[in-house]
Amino acid sequence: MGLEYLFQPSHLERLAFGLLETVKISFISVVLSAILGTIFGVIMTSNHVVVRMICRTYLEVIRVVPILVLLFIFYFGFATWFDWHFSAFYVCIMVFVLWGTAEMGDLVRAAISSIDRHQQDAAYALGLNKLQTLWYVVFPQSLRRVTPGAINLFTRMIQTSSLAVLIGVIEVIKVGQQIIENSLLIMPNASLWIYGLIFILYFALCYPLSRLANHLEKIWEF
Structure with missing residues (x-):
């Protein structure tokens, strides 16, 4: 009876x-991070000292400051300091894109830097400009290393x-908490079942990506 109540259609629908909210936040953040991170990674390979210093500063700040602190700054801090009120959904996307762009950029920078410099020199000798060299010579090889x-x-x-959930987005964990709170009197161990289901949902989202990464590492080994 308890499990029937816990997993009734209305709860499963919620x-x-x-x-779906989790997937939307993740998907938008991943796509934007992939695009902006690739551009950022190319910029990080610049020969200009000031540009490299600015990029490195941004990367280190993002790595040092916890994601949760950035969420609180964008959601609560900006509302208090500048009267800027962003929805929690878009705050999550902004923060995750800032983080993803920095990390993706460093991966792209490392992949580009790993390409033998002689290949780029040879491309220039054949008459290719820098953009053409990146597109036809560097990127195809870097893709295998960065993927x-x-x-x-991701x-x-x-x-x-x-x-x-900590800034009020009604995503899967928030919904799970609400169901648990409403079910405690009927089923005291509701948290075990609900969080167990959430575990399975996250596993279903992440495990295929993890397997794909392992597979690509094996077939693209150098």
Whole structure:
């Protein structure tokens, strides 16, 4: 009787809605991070000292400051200091994109830097400009090296999206908490079943990506 109440259609529908919110935040963040991170990674390879210093500063700040602190700054801090009121959904996307862009950029920078410099010199000698060299010579080889690490990063972004609950986003964990609170009198161990189901949902989202990254590492080994 308790399990029937816990997993009644209305509760499952709410969990599905919460999972959809998680997927939307993750998908938008991953796509924007992949695009902006690639551009940022190319910029990080600049020969200009000031540009490299600015990029490095941004990367280190994002790495040092916890994601949760950034969420609170964007959601609560900006509202208090500048009277800027952003929805929790868009705050999550902004923060995750800032984080994902920095991490993706470093992966792209490392992949580009790993390409033998002689190949670029040879491309220039053949008459290719810098953009053409990047597109036809550097990027095809870098893609193989950056893809497994990028997929692992995207998996971490999906997992980290659970922090959205702390600024009020009604995602899958928030919905789970609400169902547990309403079910405690009927089923004291509701948290075990609900969080167990949420575990399965996150596993279903992340495990295929993890397997894909491992597979690509094996077939693209140098």
